[in-house]
Amino acid sequence: MIASIISTIFAQPDREHIEKQFREVTRMLARSHPKVAAMLVDAQPDLLAFAAFPRRHWRQICSTNPLEWVDKEIKRRTDVVGVFPISAALLLLAGSVLIEQHDEWEPGERRYFFEASMIELTTMNNPIDFIDEAVILPELAAA
Incomplete structure (x- = not known):
């Protein structure tokens, strides 16, 4: 309740x-x-x-799905390896999972926060400083 x-x-x-x-x-x-x-x-x-934050970010901010996916992937890979001779080996494996995830999200189609929404966030935080550098996209003007 x-x-x-x-x-x-x-x-x-x-x-x-x-x-x-x-x-x-x-x-x-x-x-x-x-x-x-x-x-x-x-x-x-x-x-x-x-x-x-802008409303379009709320769903991603409140979600733990990406973190759960990373945890699950690290667990899956550690189960495959089994035993780690030194702790640095585990750190290397976890780091490689995070690097792969970053590389996957870097291109526009799989990005967790899209570039247009990040520009909106930047202009919201620094409206005077950023307005000269930013190109206001039509989709942002309508939002």
């Missing part, structure tokens, strides 16, 4: 509604579960950090 109440915070369309829902949820939980409400209030900056 508590998890479903808390999940309503993350189902809001924009930052203003997220913060409003957060206040409402903590107010509701303060009556029935004061420790949970206090924990939420303490964690508010971390819980709502995703809302400072």
